[in-house]
Amino acid sequence: MDNASSLRWLIEASYFIAAILFIYGLKRMSSPVTARGGIVWAGAGMLVATLVTFLWPGMDNYVLMMVAIALGGTLAWVSGKRVAMTDMPQMIALYNGMGGGAAAAIAAVELFGGEDHGLTFSVLAVLGGLIGSVSFSGSLIAFAKLQGLMKSTVRFGGQQVFNLVLLAVLLVLATLIATQDSGPALIAIFFLLALVLGVTMTLPIGGADMPVVISLYNALTGLAVAFEGFVLQNAAMIIAGTVVGAAGTLLTQLMAKAMNRSLGNVLFSGFGDTAAVASEVHGSMKPIEASDAGVMMAFANKVLIVPGYGMAVAQAQHKVWELAQILIERGVDVKFAIHPVAGRMPGHMNVLLAEAGVPYDVIYDENEINAEFATADVALVIGANDVVNPVARTDPASPIYGMPILNADKARNVIVIKRGQGAGFSGIENGLFFLDQTRMLYGDGQAMASELIQAVKSL
Amino acid sequence: MIDGFIALYIFMLAAFVGHEVIGRVPVILHTPLMSGSNFVHGIVLVGAMVALGRAETGLEMTIGFIGVFLAAGNAVGGYVVTERMLEMFKSSKEKR
Numbered sequence: 001m002d003n004a005s006s007l008r009w010l011i012e013a014s015y016f017i018a019a020i021l022f023i024y025g026l027k028r029m030s031s032p033v034t035a036r037g038g039i040v041w042a043g044a045g046m047l048v049a050t051l052v053t054f055l056w057p058g059m060d061n062y063v064l065m066m067v068a069i070a071l072g073g074t075l076a077w078v079s080g081k082r083v084a085m086t087d088m089p090q091m092i093a094l095y096n097g098m099g100g101g102a103a104a105a106i107a108a109v110e111l112f113g114g115e116d117h118g119l120t121f122s123v124l125a126v127l128g129g130l131i132g133s134v135s136f137s138g139s140l141i142a143f144a145k146l147q148g149l150m151k152s153t154v155r156f157g158g159q160q161v162f163n164l165v166l167l168a169v170l171l172v173l174a175t176l177i178a179t180q181d182s183g184p185a186l187i188a189i190f191f192l193l194a195l196v197l198g199v200t201m202t203l204p205i206g207g208a209d210m211p212v213v214i215s216l217y218n219a220l221t222g223l224a225v226a227f228e229g230f231v232l233q234n235a236a237m238i239i240a241g242t243v244v245g246a247a248g249t250l251l252t253q254l255m256a257k258a259m260n261r262s263l264g265n266v267l268f269s270g271f272g273d274t275a276a277v278a279s280e281v282h283g284s285m286k287p288i289e290a291s292d293a294g295v296m297m298a299f300a301n302k303v304l305i306v307p308g309y310g311m312a313v314a315q316a317q318h319k320v321w322e323l324a325q326i327l328i329e330r331g332v333d334v335k336f337a338i339h340p341v342a343g344r345m346p347g348h349m350n351v352l353l354a355e356a357g358v359p360y361d362v363i364y365d366e367n368e369i370n371a372e373f374a375t376a377d378v379a380l381v382i383g384a385n386d387v388v389n390p391v392a393r394t395d396p397a398s399p400i401y402g403m404p405i406l407n408a409d410k411a412r413n414v415i416v417i418k419r420g421q422g423a424g425f426s427g428i429e430n431g432l433f434f435l436d437q438t439r440m441l442y443g444d445g446q447a448m449a450s451e452l453i454q455a456v457k458s459l
Numbered sequence: 460m461i462d463g464f465i466a467l468y469i470f471m472l473a474a475f476v477g478h479e480v481i482g483r484v485p486v487i488l489h490t491p492l493m494s495g496s497n498f499v500h501g502i503v504l505v506g507a508m509v510a511l512g513r514a515e516t517g518l519e520m521t522i523g524f525i526g527v528f529l530a531a532g533n534a535v536g537g538y539v540v541t542e543r544m545l546e547m548f549k550s551s552k553e554k555r
Contacts, residue, residue, distance in 0.1 A: 232509055
């Protein structure tokens, strides 16, 4: 073997190893016991692949390359280390958008370069560029919305028609660019319009649906990376991109299912459009003092805690875990019941509880724990609303009808910690709050958790 | 050359692998896993490096530079946040 071909062999072998490490890492990440090691394995794969790419024959612009890596890497490192766990969803959206943008940039360089790759490769380059651009601008909008930089939903008349027409125009342009020797102006217009489509697609989607959208864009970026991998004849990109594309699609479906919505429903209709017909709820909300609620829990056999995003907003997770620990010391059986869409993404609540030091084996999934509510003395609902609303089981007119919920209403006593009397995020009245066995503990989540701790301690 | 049916086979097999790997994941890991898969497509960095490395005109170099910058952000940021999240997952049997 001469020098060039042995170099080529080294690069291909390294990419092969990287692909194995990615898949092995993802595999380990799918179990809580081994998850921590998983990301390290995948990280090792990334490092090997990146380092060996510097040896790619016939490359130039090394200084620019180093500067770009240093800049992007440092910014991401610092922001990633600083971001609060509650802000994790938008951070993932941002990094994902960057990946989509990079895939689009590769497509742009290849297309502007004007080298003839043959029809298949041109088609893949153009498609990858389109998907990557949409993922880039769409993810940035998702980031801006969750970060509170912009109003959560922006709608204008004929939006869906506009998006469809835009998509049709883009597909025509894509065909032109892929099949003919088109000028740089056409290519530039193509990329600009693709970026616009990402924006107009994401603008009308409400905050509650954002996790599904972020997950979808994650899958799309994977697909774009795979397509550009075919163009560049890079096996590591093809395999990693395709694996992420498939995994991301499945994850998106799981999330949409947990929210009882189809993907089409999330993308093409606004949530809350049907909320006007929300049903009437009878009865009254009965308040309770923290000291009484504390006694109730201290002498219970089994307490199930149902945390929602409100708990995270109030930064109450540490106090709630402290409360749980005191109860456990008193011999109470304490478990955390998590709804798949508690928090802003499936699993987000688990991350927030993990941050507070709650071990994962006292945290239970909706279908693992739902039967246990019937034997629970107290269900403590803190900052959760729609996910415990029994209306989802009983009222076909309700927009959340059919959504799987936690059966907190089956517990002997229910204590709800809530800021005020208003309806929740979705604006739907919660039947749970009006039940005979329910008591409302009004106040800030963190302050109320502290008062409960005091109440239990003083016994 | 990765071409024609070989390319299709790779695509098909990798898609099944992705589906299988995620298929049995518990909900508690959905967020870290989304973040982890987000990190994995940071491999776009190697493609962006090659694209920039072969860029000739000023325009190509500018776009290539942006591509490498974005890709490095994807890879590094994805790693940092995934690692931070997974670091916190502990069992009650472990010492803290």
